[in-house]
Amino acid sequence: MLATPMHLAHHVLALPIQSANCLTAIGRQVSRLAFLLLSTLVLASVIGCGATPPAYFRHNMVESTKQRLNSDQERQVATVLLAMFGTPDHPVALAETGLDESKLHLAAGPVRSDIVGRKNGLYREHCAHCHGITGDGLGPTAAFLNPYPRDYRPGVFKFKSTERADKPTQADLVRILHNGIAGTSMPSFALLSETKIEALAEYVKYLTIRGETELALIRAFFELDDDAKGTLPETREFLVEETLAPIAAKWQAAPAAAIPVPPIPTNIDLVASIAKGRELFYGDKANCVKCHGVTGLGDGQANDYDDWNKVIVEADKEIRSGTEQASQASTAGMSPEQLADHRLQLVWLEKFHQVLDGDALTPRTIPPRNLRQGIYRGGRRPLDLYYRIYAGINGAPMPAAKGTVPPEDIWHIVNYVRSLPYEFDGLLGADRPMVAPDRF
Template sequence: MSRYLSNSVSSRSFVGCVVLVLLVSSFVGCTTKAKFSENAVYILKQERDLNVEISPQQRRDIAEVLAGMFGTPDKPNVPKLGGIDIANVLDATQLHVASGPVSSDERGRARGLYREHCAHCHGVTGDGAGPTAAFLNPYPRDYRMGVFKFKSTPKAGKPTHEDLRDILANGIPGTAMPSFKVLPNNEIEALISYVRYLSIRGEVERELAYLTADLVEGERLLDVTGSREDRSEQAASIRETAARVVQKWVDAESQATPIEAPDPERDLVASIKHGRELFYGPIANCVKCHGDSALGDGQKTDYDDWTKELEPINEEALEQFLGLGNFVLPPRNIHPRNLRQGVYRGGRRPIDLYRRIHNGIDGTPMPATLVIGDDAAAGTKGLTKDDIWSLVDYVRNLPYESISLPPVIEQGYQRERL
């Protein structure tokens, strides 16, 4: 056909095309076998905090201990931790279903669910740095800290099985976290198990890095060349560390905050009014972050706990962390929710809002409430459960409330300005 081509198709155009083809071809063939990556950020953080250097051998020891306990992305393992009934948290069969490459059989039984549905954002290791992560806001969750935002347990507690199920089933509005409602129940269960697995593995890794940073120079986390007694002592210490992490997950199932329903006969108008007083008042002080008009513009300079590990306000440290590689995502400020939109990421049911106010949101500047009894003496700092329900009523009413209330009322609740 080339003899029919016009001479006017200049050689310059062809050279341009060839360069482009080569550029695109350079993308091709970048496949890599799925493997867990180390938590380089946390290791660097330990090195900076304790002014030590974790040697390559010590890093390899951490990786080997983790591989021995937790296996690989294709063959995950449930560690045996003595007295703890880990099967309540990690189910080996479900882990098998969620792990490995994507496939399904003649009866439609799927495998590789995590890689099919989650890994592109959350990463194979669960570090929140999957290929698509840089474009998403907020960044996908890094499970390895063991911190989850939307849950029914108190601050610093692990999420329950139901909490994780809620997030998977309903997704998170306004973010890239989808709803997996269309997945069958057993597949959601497998994903829950795998998320817990990655979280526990990640937290154990952090603990091991912490222990390693504490070792004297040349000492090893698990020295296979050492005496039998030393080895078994080191192994016992590692198992104990892992057991502490797992125990928190076991305990979480019974830690959901008990919630008493509000009085259905309560005066809703009065409750909303009281909630408004609390919103702008000094104890709840929601206005500080959510802003005078509850548009989420009170403060916009804070960071979540994942970002704080990068020490974003310390330029020298930040540069060092970002220099680890492009899997370390640039810091972004965390913005308080705009309560005027009626969109709440952890769920819009009253019970969800109650939990957010009561327990706070882990990993974020949203604090938990200091809850006091109904019979607490006047002036006691804290909120009663009825106060929290009033706040819930007020927050739920906010999308319908005029931003500019009549001046008389506005003046009454306006917070003090410095």
């Protein structure tokens, strides 16, 4: 009888009985360990099955605590915002905002189809898991991302066709939604219909105007006189005309703030243009090399924060210095009023610390872009690069070249930057000619 491969393997691999018993014992131990792990898993899964929390707009606790608002004042802000903007399921847009309510209703609320089969709840379907229901960039997945998702509430947008301090146009928001942002987790929604993308852009504006209004209301407490007794005036003049209208007006003025773009110089060939751009890149005027590095790999100055993270870093510093001062203060010689103030300060520091733990993400520095990857977050068109260089990037350390570099010359920098991913590797070596030795 011929031996089958299994018989052969059996004879070759057969172990003594003692070893077999040992392996069986190990198998039992593995089973027990796995059973323990499984029990933990089952318990934890049940926790995940808890009731879905209702959607609500989160209060801006970081700014509110920083401005030392008490709970009554926080409630007052929330009430005013509810009256002016409604809820995540039922948004309201006053005429002064210039927002289209029909678009808002398409984007707001839970994901469901209406009676004609049109899908609503677009924001919660596509955006809220990162940007959060409130648009505060604190969605459940936010902590896993780098860079963090945008917090709309300060009203600052990076990639736009308008001057640095101005709001983006509707077309800018639509372009970002359509193309996504390369090098980040922001996807492209190119497969959504134009109507849906327009609705999402409108809802982003709604969340931004709401967030800016909230900030303005919180900061308004600081400017109240003694007669107000810590209460905001609930008048249309104050709430709408003085607070909301100026914010909305900036959004409505965005199309008029478009960056003027000169034509691409035609009296110079591309090679010469790139050479000139390189000169500017390493020169004193544009000084791109300071952050993007001598190699263009983004390895220059890299310890700065963007505006969103800077708020948290500064708050953290405030807590640290306050705690240090409080711990050094001696209560022995304090009057009752000073003692009460001291205790209030300790309570406030503790609250601020808790707020930062729960309502803010760990700050991250913003590394300058590696220009040799060919990935441009604000768009890869030459025009997009022109906008970035001309106006800088709002909210980021990238400064504006406007005023220091003539607009026509900015096109040369654009050409050089666009050539960097294809620049011959040998230029990165020791013989690299463009680095001025007196500068580095």
